[in-house]
Amino acid sequence: MQTILLTLRKVFYSSNLIFSIRMLISLTGSTLVPWYLGYVSLVIPLTLGVVAAGLSEIDTRLLSRCINIVLTLVCFAIATFSVELLFDFPLLFIIGLVCSTFIFIMLGSLGQRYGVIAFGSLLIAAYTMLGHNLFNDNYTLPCFLLLGALWYNVVALIESIIQPIRTTQQTLTDCFIKLAQYLDAKAAMFDPDETDRFSRQTLELTESNNQLIAVFNQTKRSLFNRLKSYRGQSYIRKMLSYYFVAQDIHERASSSHGDYQALSKQFKHSDILFRFARILNLQAKACAKLALSIKLNQTYQHDPLFARYFAYLEEAINQYQANNHSHSLLIKSLQNLLQNLQSIDLLLANIDTEQHLSKEQENNQLVDEELTSFYDFFAKIKHNLTIKSALFRHAIRMSVVLFVGYMVIAFSHLSHGYWIILTSLFVCQPNYSTTKYRLKLRVLGTILGIIVGIPLTYLFPTVEAQLILIILTGWLFFLFKNSQYAYATAFITLLVFFSFSLIGESSIEVAVSRIIATLIGCFIAWFAVSFIWPDWKFRNLSKLVDRVCHDDSHYLALIGHQYLTGKSNDPQYRVARRAAHDSNADLSSLISLMTKEPHMNPAVIDSGFRLLTLNHTLISYLSTLGAHRDKQVSEQTLELFDDLTVYIINMLTVKQLDTEYQPIKQSVANYIESISNNDDQINNDLLVIQQLALILDILPEIVSLIGELDIKSV
Numbered sequence: 001m002q003t004i005l006l007t008l009r010k011v012f013y014s015s016n017l018i019f020s021i022r023m024l025i026s027l028t029g030s031t032l033v034p035w036y037l038g039y040v041s042l043v044i045p046l047t048l049g050v051v052a053a054g055l056s057e058i059d060t061r062l063l064s065r066c067i068n069i070v071l072t073l074v075c076f077a078i079a080t081f082s083v084e085l086l087f088d089f090p091l092l093f094i095i096g097l098v099c100s101t102f103i104f105i106m107l108g109s110l111g112q113r114y115g116v117i118a119f120g121s122l123l124i125a126a127y128t129m130l131g132h133n134l135f136n137d138n139y140t141l142p143c144f145l146l147l148g149a150l151w152y153n154v155v156a157l158i159e160s161i162i163q164p165i166r167t168t169q170q171t172l173t174d175c176f177i178k179l180a181q182y183l184d185a186k187a188a189m190f191d192p193d194e195t196d197r198f199s200r201q202t203l204e205l206t207e208s209n210n211q212l213i214a215v216f217n218q219t220k221r222s223l224f225n226r227l228k229s230y231r232g233q234s235y236i237r238k239m240l241s242y243y244f245v246a247q248d249i250h251e252r253a254s255s256s257h258g259d260y261q262a263l264s265k266q267f268k269h270s271d272i273l274f275r276f277a278r279i280l281n282l283q284a285k286a287c288a289k290l291a292l293s294i295k296l297n298q299t300y301q302h303d304p305l306f307a308r309y310f311a312y313l314e315e316a317i318n319q320y321q322a323n324n325h326s327h328s329l330l331i332k333s334l335q336n337l338l339q340n341l342q343s344i345d346l347l348l349a350n351i352d353t354e355q356h357l358s359k360e361q362e363n364n365q366l367v368d369e370e371l372t373s374f375y376d377f378f379a380k381i382k383h384n385l386t387i388k389s390a391l392f393r394h395a396i397r398m399s400v401v402l403f404v405g406y407m408v409i410a411f412s413h414l415s416h417g418y419w420i421i422l423t424s425l426f427v428c429q430p431n432y433s434t435t436k437y438r439l440k441l442r443v444l445g446t447i448l449g450i451i452v453g454i455p456l457t458y459l460f461p462t463v464e465a466q467l468i469l470i471i472l473t474g475w476l477f478f479l480f481k482n483s484q485y486a487y488a489t490a491f492i493t494l495l496v497f498f499s500f501s502l503i504g505e506s507s508i509e510v511a512v513s514r515i516i517a518t519l520i521g522c523f524i525a526w527f528a529v530s531f532i533w534p535d536w537k538f539r540n541l542s543k544l545v546d547r548v549c550h551d552d553s554h555y556l557a558l559i560g561h562q563y564l565t566g567k568s569n570d571p572q573y574r575v576a577r578r579a580a581h582d583s584n585a586d587l588s589s590l591i592s593l594m595t596k597e598p599h600m601n602p603a604v605i606d607s608g609f610r611l612l613t614l615n616h617t618l619i620s621y622l623s624t625l626g627a628h629r630d631k632q633v634s635e636q637t638l639e640l641f642d643d644l645t646v647y648i649i650n651m652l653t654v655k656q657l658d659t660e661y662q663p664i665k666q667s668v669a670n671y672i673e674s675i676s677n678n679d680d681q682i683n684n685d686l687l688v689i690q691q692l693a694l695i696l697d698i699l700p701e702i703v704s705l706i707g708e709l710d711i712k713s714v
Contacts, residue, residue, distance in 0.1 A: 049148020423521025445489025
């Protein structure tokens with residue numbers, strides 16, 4: 001019985017189920033209601049309105065959602081009515097199309113909300129062009145497109161009232177799932193049989209870290225939105241404390257207390273590394289278990305077996321220490337690592353018993369990134385009104401793309417030619433590699449949809465059957481749009497087939513028009529990203545590397561400051577820590593995109609991947625310093641810490657080594673040797689200086705790679 005209840009609980013709290021119900025209700029209303037009332041021709045504008053609204057939705061709190069609905073409907077109305085009113089005046093229509101495209105895309109500089117609404121507005125304009133001949137007047141089509149959009153937003157609003165924090169719970173759940181995956185990837189670094197310098201494991205760990213950082217940022221935005229409206233609710237504040245615990249676990253898990261290659265070599269014939277890996281794997285399972293508890297509104301129960309596993313690991317380290325006195329530095333690294341894992345265990349064990357943050361602490365630990373004044377609006381737009389802005393270049397590019405698409409339609413008289421504009425709008429992205437990727441999937445999805453769609457229109461010729469298929473294909477489109485773009489394209493193609501079949505159009509003619517328009521639209525998009533201010537990523541590499549160096553330096557500086565003033569998780573520190581991880585994730589994304597660009601120098605790619613690996617290692621050393629910033633260290637160590645911090649930051653700033661490097665490195669080695677056999681207080685000093693020594697070890701190669709990339713990417 002308990003198993004059945006748990007299964008039902010999982011189904012009830014499933015985000016996919018809730019999303020499916022919302023889409024099915026919306027699409028059912030846009031199709032079956034007009035059919036029941038005898039107005040089948042209204043199915044097309046109502047359904048397209050639902051699709052446009054669904055693609056323009058972002059998660060936010062209730063008040064912001066209401067504001068978004070108003071903004072969305074206003075922008076949609078401007079877009080659709082302007083198309084209808086100017087459609088029969090080609091010169092004015094072209095001017096309006098180009099200007100509105102530029103303005104709507106530039107609205108994206110104001111933030112995610114405005115960018116999504118702007119895309120939806122361009123989409124509703126394209127839908128208006130596509131359905132211009134459906135009705136004899138200029139008002140029916142726009143009105144029912146807007147009615148479809150309103151209907152979807154009403155359904156989504158009701159859902160958000162019934163379950164106002166469901167999406168936030170889901171993002172926090174995803175946060176701990178990604179954290180679990182990161183811990184599993186970290187466990188792979190403790191392999192005594194590794195012989196390839198952990199290159200594969202490091203890349204997998206970096207990719208896992210990038211995914212975790214992306215979810216952290218998404219969770220932070222969702223929590224901040226909910227905190228504004230539901231601050232008094234203890235559960236929201238509890239979720240906020242969970243989020244901070246996840247960040248603290250990540251900082252400790254991302255830390256590195258030694259060279260993994262050296263550990264693998266030294267402990268090749270010992271079970272110590274296996275024990276570390278087992279505990280990390282078990283902590284990953286604990287995070288996955290915690291994610292399920294958050295999702296199902298249950299209390300997390302920590303596994304009591306952790307205490308036994310930690311005792312076994314500590315016993316193994318002590319046994320090794322008793323037999324190998326000559327490896328004291330490596331043993332102390334293992335002891336520090338053990339303490340770090342015990343701290344993670346403590347965070348997990350007490351996550352439901354710790355006192356939640358006060359309102360003052362909430363205000364002090366989250367930074368509002370939303371626009372709050374007209375000055376912010378104008379400043380954001382002004383900042384992007386330059387050729388140096390990627391958004392500005394994309395706005396110009398898209399204006400040209402839609403202009404060329406319209407001219408092709410005007411001169412070719414292609415039936416349903418406005419699919420050209422619709423295709424270009426979906427596939428033309430700010431960068432080449434993403435556009436190329438979408439081009440292939442768009443063409444494959446369209447062909448697949450045509451192959452499946454033509455026989456289906458003959459197998460299910462009745463209006464009722466095709467209405468059901470419209471609902472199913474629309475639902476499947478939204479289900480796959482973020483994960484499988486080719487399938488999503490196939491399903492939206494099927495929706496188009498069944499929609500036009502309702503008004504008596506031949507499926508063969510629709511298929512021919514669709515494939516021709518898709519190919520033309522894809523070609524225009526490819527030409528635009530290739531020759532109109534092509535955003536080749538290698539041109540941004542030097543600037544991003546500068547940002548990486550700056551963010552790493554700022555993170556190190558704040559860590560050093562907290563060793564002097566005491567540990568504090570204030571916004572300044574959290575922002576610096578997040579910036580270092582964000583810039584590393586952006587570097588990973590940029591290098592990945594560079595690999596797909598034509599005529600890319602392989603040497604630049606190799607150097608970029610090596611720099612990415614070293615920067616991830618550098619951040620892991622910084623995370624170790626950050627994780628232990630509550631420890632007391634001696635005045636002498638603090639002075640050396642300060643001097644080394646200044647030197648490292650200076651090297652990352654000027655990007656070249658000087659003659660002082662070897663003497664400084666030798667002095668650090670001498671200092672480590674002098675304190676390595678002292679008491680626990682000195683052990684704290686040793687931990688700090690060891691991390692700085694590890695940073696010094698990789699600094700020459702980092703500086704050298706930065707210099708190489710600056711030369712090769714010019």
